[in-house]
Amino acid sequence: MSDKPSDDHSSASEIPDDVWEQFIRDAERDTRGSAPKEPSARARMVTERLRRQEERGESPPGWRTGPVSPETNGRAGRRRTLWAVLGVPVAVAVALVALKPSLLPGDPFGTGESAAAEASPLPAESAAPTAAPGASDPEPPTLDEPFAGSPALRWADGEAGIVLPEAKAVGPVSKDRVEQALKLTRKLLVAANLDPETVRGERPEAALSLLDPKQPGLLDDLNTALRAPSGTHDPVTMFSRFDPDEIRPAGDVIKTRGRMTFEKGSHAGVAVRADYTFVYPVTRADGSTEVTRTIVRRVLDVELADPAHYRVTPGRLTVRKYDEEIGNSTCDVNDGYLHPEFPSRREKGPDPTGPTTDPYDRSRSLDDGHACGTVTRT
Template identity: 85%
Template sequence: MSDKPSDDQPSASEIPDDVWEQFTRDTERDIRGSAPKEPSARARMVTERLRRQEERGESPPAWRTGPESPEVNGRAGRRRTLWAVLGVPLAVAVALVALKPSLLPGDPFGRDESRAAPSAPPTAPDPEIPTLDEPFAGSPALHWADGEAGIVLPEAKAVGPVSRDRVEQALKLTKKLLVAANLDPETVRGERPEAALSVLDPKQPKLLDDLNTALRSPSGKHDPLTMFSRFDPDEIRPVGDVIKTRGRMTFEKGSHAGVAVRADYTFVYPVMRADGSTEVTRTIVRRVLDVELADPVRYRVTQGRLTVRTYDEEIGNSSCDVHDGYLHPEFPSSENKGTDPTGPTTDPYDRSRSLDEGHACGTVTRT
C-alpha cells in the first residue's frame, strides 16, 4: 500500500494546530486505555470461578448482558415526548403556510418584489373566476400581500449628507401617502383623501391646486384618479376588506439637498355592483411616484412634507373616457359603456415593463 495521502484527504500542514493537538491527546488517551493490563488477583479468581461454572453448566443465563440504563431510557423517552409536543404545532404551521404563503414575512418563495425589480410578467392565471368567497380566484394577486403589508420599506441608509433618520422619514412619509391614497377605506369609497393631502407640501401650490380642483370638479384635464383610487359608492362596493398590494420602493440622493424616493406599486381591488348583484370583478391600478423630502434649511419647503416630482398611473379594467373622478369597473355580463379601446393590449399584472406614455385607452388581457 502507498503511504501517499489521497487528494481528498488534508495533509498535516493543512490541519489547524488546535485540532492536531486535540487529535494527539485523544490518540494517546485511547492507546493508554486499550493497552493490555495484568489482571488483578481478584479478577483472576473471578475468571477461574466462572470458567468452572461454565464447565459444570451452571452459568447464569445472559450473564454477559447488563440491564438497560435508566438514564438512556429516560433521555430517549423525553426526546419522543418533545417531538410529540412540537410535531403537531409544526405540522399545523406547515399546513397553514402551504394554504396561504403570505403568512410568512418577506415572501420566502421568491415572489417578493420589495428587493429587486421583476424581470417578467406573472405566470398565466388559473381559469377560475372571482366570487364573493374567493374574490382573487384566478388572479396572480392571490398570493400578494394584503393591503399595507405589501408596502415593505427598504432599509434606510444615509445618502451623501442626508442622514439615515432623514431617509427613514422620507420612506415612511411615502408609504403614508401610498396607503392614504390607495388603501384607506374612506378614499376608496370616494371621500376626500385628507390623510393623503396632509403629506404633500403646501408650498408646492400648483400640485395641491390641481388635486383640489380634480376632487371638486373632476374632468379629463383634472382627474383625481391620477393620484387617488376611488369608486362611486352608489355604483360599486368592495368585496371584503382586502386590497392586494405589490411593488417596491427605492431611494437616492435628491436634487434639493434631500432624499428622493421612487415608489412603484400595483393595487388590486375586488368589487361588485351596489345593486345587489353577486358578480365580482377586479380593477388593477399601478402607480409610480417620484417624491423628495427636501432640505428646509436650504429650500423653501415645509418640514416633514413631501414634494412630488412626477407621478404616473395605469388603470386596468375601468371604462374609458369617463371623467367623473371614479373608477368604473366593467363586469363580464355587462356591455362596455365607455369609449371603445384604441390603445394597446396589456397585462395589468406585468410589472416588468415601464408605464407607457400617452395613457391611451387599451384592453387588458386579464383582471
C-alpha cells in the same frame, strides 16, 4: 352374477354422512350457473335430509370454516354498510382529482407546484421583475374568493405589501432623514390607495395632508380635480376612488405588491421612487353577487427636501412626478371615479385604440400616454 358389492359401492358406503353433506353443498355452490345434471340417488337422499334439517333449524356448521360467530357476522355486515355509504363520496372525490390533480397534497403526479405552494404568500419584491406573472387557474372571482384566478392571490394584503427598504445615509443626508422620507412615502401610498374613506370616494384628507402646500400648483390642481373632475383634472390620477352609489368592495382586502427605492435628491434631501400595484375586488351596489377586479399601478417620485436650504414645509413631501396605469375601468369617463367593467354587463362599443396589456405585468415601464386599451386579464 356375484353377490359381492362393487368397489364403487363399497367406497361410497365408507364415506361419512357429514362429509357427503359438505360435498353436496360445495358441489351445488361450485356448479351454480352450469348446465343442470341429474343427481344420484345418494345425492337426492342427502339433499332431502339437509332440507329437512334446515326446516327444523338443525343445519350443521360449515365443514372447513367452522362455526360463524354472531360478532364476526356483524362486523361483515357493518363493513358492507360502510362501503355502501362511502361509495358515492369516494367516487365523487376520484372524479374531482381526475379533473384537477393539484387537489392532492404533495403533487404526486408531478403536475407542478403543490396546492400549499400555490397559495403561499410571495416574498416582498426586492427588484424589478423581468416578466409578467405566470398564468393562474381560470377561476372567476366570487364574494368568498375575490382573488380566485388572479396572480394577486399570493400578494400581501394592504399595507403589509408596502415593505420599506433598509434606510442608509446617502451623501450628506443622514440615515434618519432617509427613514423619515420612506415612512412618509408609505403613508402617502396608504392614504391615497388603501384608506377605506378614499376608496369609497370621500375626500382623501390624510393623503393631502402629507403634501407640501408650498409646492406650486399641485394642491390647487388636486383640489380642482376633486371639486370638479374633468379630462384634464381627474383625481384618479393620484387617488384610487370608486363611486359608492355604483360600486361596493368585495371584502375588506386590497392586494398590494411593489417596491421602494431611494437616492440623493436634487434639493439637498432624499428622493424616493415608489412603484406599486393595487388590486381591488368589487361588486355592484345594486346587490349583485358578481365580482370583478380593477388593477391600478402607480409610480410616484417624491422628495423630502432640506428646509434649511429650500423654502419647503418640514415633514411634507414634494411630488416630482406621478404616473398611473389602470386596468379594467371604463375609458373616457372623467367623473373622478374608477368604473370597473363586469363580464355580464360589458357593453359593445368601438374597438379600443390602445395596446393590449397585462395589468399584472410589473416588468414594463409606464408610458406617458394613457390610450384606452385592452387588458388580458383581471
